[in-house]
Amino acid sequence: MEEYPLYGGAITTVLPHDVIDVSKIRQIPDTQEVFLIQTPSEDANLDISIIIDLLEMVPGWKDEAIGEHxxxxxxxxxxxxxxxxxxxxxxxxxxxxxxxxxxxxxxYQILMSVNILRFSNIETDILITSNIPLKTPVKENEKNSYVEEQLQLIKLVSENIKIKDYGLFGI
Structure with missing residues (x-):
């Protein structure tokens, strides 16, 4: 894992060193940063994506906010x-x-880890979504070491988001 600049360096987080920045492959909306983590499989349908999106803060918290997003x-x-x-x-x-x-x-089953990081001082929700494709489905309460590893990764990405330049938000 290494620190990675987002939005021109206005925000940083940590990402795996071998992550692929999708903006170098195709156009991405200005509010998003999109990354791919290739899996050892030759099946590109199993690659993991991480999407970081700057969104207007929605009312409510937890269940209300997740429902809205x-x-x-x-x-x-x-x-x-x-x-x-x-x-x-x-x-x-x-x-x-x-x-x-x-x-x-x-x-393919797609497990979506959806994390909301709230910044009320700038009325912004940072949505961090990871899509984890699986060929063999898992049940809701089933333990799976691969899934747990990916959830730990997205937790690290989310916990390490730091705003370096509030000018990005017009402040």
Whole structure:
């Protein structure tokens, strides 16, 4: 893991040293930073994505905020289980949910780790989403070391976000 500049260095976090910055491959919206972590599999459908998105703060907290932000991420009828609270800190909350993706290679379960980091002083929610594709589905309360490892990674990314330049927010 190493410190990585986001949004031109206005924000930093830690990311794995071998992460792929998707903005070097295709255009990404100005409010987002998107990264890929390639898995050892030759199946690109199993690559993990991390999306960091600057969003206007929504009213409420925890269940209300996650519900509001999920509307933009996944259709309610596509959620197989969750959102389930994973951890909570002062201004950071993390949820896990399951959805799926159909591909020519078959159906994949997609575990979405959705973390909300709130900055009320700038009326901004930083949404950190990780999509963890799995060929072999896991149940809601099932322990899986690979999934646990990925959840620890996204927790580290979320906990290490630091705003270095508030000018990004017009302050």
């Amino acid at each position: 999920l509307k933009d991420l996944v259709e309610p009828q596509d959620i197989e289980w969750g959102p389930k609270l994973v951890f909570e800190q002062e201004n950071l909350v993390s949820y896990l949910l399951s959805t799926h993706k159909d591909t020519p290679q078959g159906q």
